Amino acid sequence: MTPGEWMLVNASLPLRDEKLLYTLTIRDGIWLAVEPQEGPVYIPDAVPIDGMQGDRPDERIVDLGGKVLLPGLVDAHMHLDKSFCLPQVGNASGTLAEAVNNYSAAVPGFSKEEIKARIVRSALQAVSFGTTAIRTHLDFHARWGAEVALRTVEAALEAKEELAPYLELELFPLAPYFRFADKETEVLEEAIRMGMTGIGSAPHLSPTPERDIDSLFRLAEKYDLPLDFHTDESDDPNKRTLEYIAKRTVERGWSGRVTVDHLCSLAAMNDMDAGKLIERMVESRLTAVTLPGANLYLQGRHDGFPVRRGVTRVKELLAAGIPLASASDNIHDPFHPFGRGDLIQIGLITAYAAHMGSSADIRTILRMITEIPAAILGLEGYGILAGNKADFVVLDGMTPEELFTMLPERRWIYRRGGWLRLAAGRAGWNEPRLERYWNEAAQRLPFGQFRAGRA
Ligand SMILES: [Zn+2]
Incomplete structure (x- = not known):
């Protein structure tokens, strides 16, 4: 040889x-x-x-x-820039709302170096478990001004370049959803021009979701980029931004380039309504990601017993032929205090959450952390x-x-x-440079005592 x-x-x-x-x-x-x-x-x-x-x-x-x-395993949805920040940003109630508020309040205090260390550490940790491609969403708090929003973007771009020999990193800034004004659009466009892979957002959190979705489709067209939405991450069965996203995807000719994540409301509504929405997803060729670790943790917080699980309709989506990946979401931060970037662990959680343990199910789960997310990310030669x-x-x-x-x-x-x-x-590690990156990032981010939320 x-x-x-x-x-x-x-x-x-x-x-x-x-x-x-x-x-x-x-x-x-x-x-x-x-x-x-x-x-x-x-x-x-x-x-x-x-x-x-x-x-x-x-x-x-x-x-x-x-x-x-x-x-190589493919993680279709992470938040590398937030990972391991739990010692700085707590979440006393364990709800999504408190996580969003606390992180948002803390963002201006994080240096670019700290954010970069989080990205490097969590990305390499995922590599150590066999992941070779990650789509990460990036915090984008334009309401704190351009400098704060672009700090995370710069950190991510630097990390992406350094880590290029070890993994493929896709970057999706989370477009602001509380005030999607002209000023914020300008900053977002600046980020896109700096080298983003696509555009992310969470329109179900906005008071004007349809207007926001329209703006994002316009931006996606202008820059020829895919869209990836946190979609109806809620226990409310009446959250239906999914329906509007599906509609606009067809109307704007963006089929195959739009991914919807979480889809918790789909699990909260009745079978008939969910069935209709799943049909819309098929027609508009949406791809989807379930995040069972984070949603088992975050959802159902306001339920009395019986408490809902919060995880989307995994089997129904798969049966409809929708490309559905399972992914990590957050690691050791106010959104999700656990996780380690190991897709085999996420596969196991998927199996528990979606009642998937048959021989065929287990093989489907392997595809949900390999081939299916590779197709969603558009990886070539995979x-x-x-x-x-x-x-x-x-x-x-x-x-x-x-x-x-x-x-x-x-x-x-x-x-x-x-x-x-x-x-x-x-x-x-089998490479000195990789080991050095790992050690430097890990030293910056010691595990600390959990702190109460700041909200
Ligand atoms: Zn997420």
Whole structure:
């Protein structure tokens, strides 16, 4: 094998055919061949993946011993800029409203360096669990002035550039929703010109959601960008911005470029109304993201028993053929004090929240954290096929059932022609620069005592 070439044998590929083991070859970061084996193979020169040191000339043939190999996991919805800020910003009531208010009040006090450290730390933490692409929403508090809003944008752009060897980062500023005035639009347009991937927002929080949605579609057209809306993240069955988003998506010809997230109201309304809205989603070709960790935590706070779960209609959306990803949302911040950026953990939470534990369900959940979000993000050359990018994670488990039962800590991550993480290496990282980024960011963000909310 020449430098830049690798051969992996005895790989289990649950997104393909689990009855078979596979041999995969990589050249210069691209899958050269993906071939089913007749049975387990034994190659005397092969190093078992458990003992691999990484990037050594005598370790070019790696025996996975039946471990699962997945394409790099894709997190379709995070808030990297807020992650690990819980020691600074609490949330005593645990409601979405208090989280929004407290974070908003605290934003002017955060430096660009602090925000960047949060992004780097949480992004790399996600990488350490096997994620190789993230769409992150960015706080965009234009009401505190352009400088505050653009501070987060600048931090994100710097982090994106530094982290480019390790993951693909999509940036969606959260367009303001309380006063979407001309001045704020100007600042948003400045951010877009600086290099945003698309435009995000949360129009259900606005007193004028339809006007806001129209403004955002106009901006999306002007700059030819996709839209990604926090949509009806509420227990109120009468929140229906989804209906208007679907309508405008068709009218403006933006089908396939609009993503709707959360959809909690869809779970709060009756079957007939929800069925009609799901039909509108299909017609307008909306893509969707469920955030079960955050919504199990945030929703139903005002319910007496029986308390609603808050998580959207996962099975119904999937049955209708809507591309539905499952994603992390917030990590250790006032919106969600837990989470660790591990999509296998999110897959498990999805399974609990949506009653998905059958053999078929578990495989669907694997697609909800790989192929489906990859399509939503529009990633090119994604997946385990000859000619595609060989970005992947090997997990210490032989079946999808084992992954969701054991949530294995040991994961081997490969991207762009090299191993990023070896489960057996120093702190796992296999690259000095990556380890330095990780250490610097983690030092800036110690876990602290939870503080009461500021509101
Ligand atoms: Zn969110």
